[in-house]
Amino acid sequence: xxxxxxxxxxxxxxxxxxxxxxxxxxxxxxxxxxxxxxxxxxxxxxxxxxxxxxxxxxxxxxxxxxxxxxxxxxxxxxxxxxxxxxxxxxxxxxxxxxxxxxxxxxxxxxxxxxxxxxxxxxxxxxxxxxxxxxxxxxxxxxxxxxxxxxxxxxxxxxxxxxxxxxxxxxxxxxxxxxxxxxxxxxxxxxxxxxxxxxxxxxxxxxxxxxxxxxxxxxxxxxxxxxxxxxxxxxxxxxxxxxx
Numbered sequence: 001x002x003x004x005x006x007x008x009x010x011x012x013x014x015x016x017x018x019x020x021x022x023x024x025x026x027x028x029x030x031x032x033x034x035x036x037x038x039x040x041x042x043x044x045x046x047x048x049x050x051x052x053x054x055x056x057x058x059x060x061x062x063x064x065x066x067x068x069x070x071x072x073x074x075x076x077x078x079x080x081x082x083x084x085x086x087x088x089x090x091x092x093x094x095x096x097x098x099x100x101x102x103x104x105x106x107x108x109x110x111x112x113x114x115x116x117x118x119x120x121x122x123x124x125x126x127x128x129x130x131x132x133x134x135x136x137x138x139x140x141x142x143x144x145x146x147x148x149x150x151x152x153x154x155x156x157x158x159x160x161x162x163x164x165x166x167x168x169x170x171x172x173x174x175x176x177x178x179x180x181x182x183x184x185x186x187x188x189x190x191x192x193x194x195x196x197x198x199x200x201x202x203x204x205x206x207x208x209x210x211x212x213x214x215x216x217x218x219x220x221x222x223x224x225x226x227x228x229x230x231x232x233x234x235x236x237x238x239x240x241x242x243x
Contacts, residue, residue, distance in 0.1 A: 013226045037130065037133075050087060061073065068116050070100065086104075135158065196220050197221075200219040
């Protein structure tokens with residue numbers, strides 16, 4: 001059964017795994033990019049991210065640390081990381097959110113420095129980062145994200161679950177159950193090889209300078225149709241696209 005919807009525009013070229021994989025290759029080049037993927041449950045955020053947690057160079061994180069514990073974790077993994085994934089940032093204590101957003105801004109700047117137990121702790125790094133959250137969490141904290149400069153540093157990608165995708169997801173769960181394979185963890189996947197090419201001309205794109213840099217670096221690995229969809233998504237003033 002196929003359901004048509006006029007509520008959102010379904011993406012034809014771009015996918016969450018493509019975004020995550022492109023971020024990995026940018027990190028390998030030491031030309032890091034920073035993405036925040038906000039979307040409904042079921043759009044594939046965890047599938048695209050946790051499925052890569054065993055790959056060398058990728059550090060997957062989904063936990064509820066204090067802000068300083070989180071910063072220490074980032075420092076510890078920084079030397080061997082090309083792509084840092086923080087899946088479901090909304091799991092943190094709400095009272096910690098401003099401090100967490102400050103830490104995420106530090107990650108996008110490539111430097112963390114703080115004081116703990118009368119000791120100065122700092123680290124420099126050069127990896128890509130992908131942060132994910134629900135749409136509800138994103139809009140709850142959007143004003144704070146703007147105030148601290150987070151949305152000028154990190155590409156905000158808002159997506160809904162398209163009804164066709166939801167049907168396909170339910171069918172896949174049913175098929176897996178019939179085969180006796182019901183797991184809460186996504187199947188392991190491999191990074192898609194992507195050939196590097198010259199960046200796409202984005203002179204007419206009106207975004208913050210740091211986010212223009214994110215787009216230009218991504219355009220070394222994404223195709224022009226994928227980039228055009230990505231630009232449309234980040235320039236929408238509301239959740240307009242689905243996957």
